[in-house]
Amino acid sequence: ETGVTQTPRHLVMGMTNKKSLKCEQHLGHNAMYWYKQSAKKPLELMFVYNFKEQTENNSVPSRFSPECPNSSHLFLHLHTLQPEDSALYLCASSQEGTVGASYEQYFGPGTRLTVT
Amino acid sequence: GEDVEQSLFLSVREGDSSVINCTYTDSSSTYLYWYKQEPGAGLQLLTYIFSNMDMKQDQRLTVLLNKKDKHLSLRIADTQTGDSAIYFCAEGDQAGTALIFGKGTTLSVSS
Numbered sequence: 001e002t003g004v005t006q007t008p009r010h011l012v013m014g015m016t017n018k019k020s021l022k023c024e025q026h027l028g029h030n031a032m033y034w035y036k037q038s039a040k041k042p043l044e045l046m047f048v049y050n051f052k053e054q055t056e057n058n059s060v061p062s063r064f065s066p067e068c069p070n071s072s073h074l075f076l077h078l079h080t081l082q083p084e085d086s087a088l089y090l091c092a093s094s095q096e097g098t099v100g101a102s103y104e105q106y107f108g109p110g111t112r113l114t115v116t
Numbered sequence: 117g118e119d120v121e122q123s124l125f126l127s128v129r130e131g132d133s134s135v136i137n138c139t140y141t142d143s144s145s146t147y148l149y150w151y152k153q154e155p156g157a158g159l160q161l162l163t164y165i166f167s168n169m170d171m172k173q174d175q176r177l178t179v180l181l182n183k184k185d186k187h188l189s190l191r192i193a194d195t196q197t198g199d200s201a202i203y204f205c206a207e208g209d210q211a212g213t214a215l216i217f218g219k220g221t222t223l224s225v226s227s
Contacts, residue, residue: 002158002160004158006158033214041219042120042217042218042219042220043159043204043217045214045215048214056214090158090159092159104147104149104161104164105161105215106161107151107158107159107160108158109156109157109158110157110158
């Protein structure tokens with residue numbers, strides 16, 4: 001248990017559906033991340049939020065829409081996805097801006113998304 | 117651009133030592149990390165090393181860093197079947213806003 005939870009753990013959706021992934025961290029961190037993990041590819045950073053402000057958006061298609069209402073919660077809203085979007089979506093959190101910090105990121109268990 | 121490379125597979129026998137290697141390109145990396153991912157789970161931080169260190173030991177884990185060659189290794193002593201997993205090397209810069217991950221090395225331990 002890393003202190004980062006994700007729901008749902010598994011999701012199957014059609015290409016015309018709208019769904020949301022949820023992440024919650026109980027570590028008091030101020031930065032949260034969405035990563036995509038596909039087979040045989042490196043982890044791809046999608047979005048970074050620092051103090052609730054989006055600081056990175058790695059050229060992610062607009063069918064993925066993040067939301068960070070507070071420093072403990074992060075959502076990824078999905079709509080009109082493609083089959084190639086099927087992957088494991090991982091959420092992580094870390095504590096940024098602290099002198100001497102090692103910036104390690106703590107990951108949730110992921111949501112296994114299948115787009116049919 | 118920034119890149120982290122790892123071999124994809126390693127197979128060892130139980131009780132042997134495992135050495136997983138990683139090379140990176142960003143010389144400004146401040147921290148280098150090793151993460152472990154078991155089937156169906158997220159990434160778990162195993163250990164990390166600050167860029168001004170050469171070695172770090174933590175129980176069965178030894179991390180070696182050759183900054184000149186930008187080479188990082190993770191040695192697992194007395195490897196157990198429970199160590200079977202995917203091991204990811206990652207680098208981070210001073211701002212700590214993003215980690216760059218390798219593709220992961222799948223460690224298979226046979227009894």
